[in-house]
Amino acid sequence: MEYREEEYLMISGIQHFKFCRRQWALIHIEQQWAENVHTVVGELMHKKAHDPDLTEKRKDVLITRALPVSSRMLGISGECDVVEFHKKDEGVKLHGHRGFYEIYPIEYKKGKPKESEEDILQLVAQSMCLEEMFSATISEGALFYGETRRRETVKITEELKHQVEDMVKEMHQYYERRYTPRVKYGKHCNACSLKEICMPKIGKMSSVKCYINQALEDI
Structure with missing residues (x-):
C-alpha cells in the first residue's frame, strides 16, 4: 500500500506518539499546542540545525541541513536535522558529486539520552524515508544531545524498523478516525x-x- 501526499503524517509525531498517544492526538488531530521550557529549548536547538543555507563539505563528508524527506510506503514526511553523506567505495550517487556516498542521518535533541525509545524511533523513521528516496540501505545514524554535547550512535535494525511500521500504521488509523485516546x-x-x-x-x-x-x- 502507498499513501497519497495529502495523507502523510509528520515524522516528528512519532516521538509524541511513543511518549503518549493522547499527546500526539491533541497536537496532530485536534491541533492543540502549548509551550513550556522543554519545548522552547528544543526549538532553539533545531533553529541552528534546520538552516538549509548551511550546507558544507569537510574533506570526504558532505553535510546538509533541514533535508526534506518522505515515504510513500509509510505515509510520513518531515525534515532531517542533519544528514551527512560520507564518500565510500560503495553507496549512492549524488547529483553534482563524483563517487559514491554512504548516508548518515543525525537528529538533534535537547537534554540527555532517554531510557525510552521515542528519539531512536524518530531517527529510524527518518532513515527509512532516506532509504526509500535514495534506494539505499542505512545501517547507522546518531542522536546529538544538547546537554551531553556528543553523539549517541544508533544501529538501524530490522526490529526497530518493524516498530516504526507498526506505530505509523496505528497513527494513521487514529488519524482517519479522528480518535483521541x-x-x-x-x-x-x-x-x-x-x-x-x-x-x-x-x-x-x-x-x-x-x-x-x-x-x-x-x-
Whole structure:
C-alpha cells in the first residue's frame, strides 16, 4: 500500500506518539499546542540545525541541513536535522558529486539520552524515508544531545524498523478516525506542555462530579 501526499503524517509525531498517544492526538488531530521550557529549548536547538543555507563539505563528508524527506510506503514526511553523506567505495550517487556516498542521518535533541525509545524511533523513521528516496540501505545514524554535547550512535535494525511500521500504521488509523485516546496519569505527565489542556487526572476520576469535588477540596 502507498499513501497519497495529502495523507502523510509528520515524522516528528512519532516521538509524541511513543511518549503518549493522547499527546500526539491533541497536537496532530485536534491541533492543540502549548509551550513550556522543554519545548522552547528544543526549538532553539533545531533553529541552528534546520538552516538549509548551511550546507558544507569537510574533506570526504558532505553535510546538509533541514533535508526534506518522505515515504510513500509509510505515509510520513518531515525534515532531517542533519544528514551527512560520507564518500565510500560503495553507496549512492549524488547529483553534482563524483563517487559514491554512504548516508548518515543525525537528529538533534535537547537534554540527555532517554531510557525510552521515542528519539531512536524518530531517527529510524527518518532513515527509512532516506532509504526509500535514495534506494539505499542505512545501517547507522546518531542522536546529538544538547546537554551531553556528543553523539549517541544508533544501529538501524530490522526490529526497530518493524516498530516504526507498526506505530505509523496505528497513527494513521487514529488519524482517519479522528480518535483521541484517553490517558493514564503518570509521572511523565508533569513534563508535558499539554498538561493543562489534557487534564490527565480527570481520567482517574469516576465522574466529572468527582473531579469538581476534588478540585474544590484543593482550593
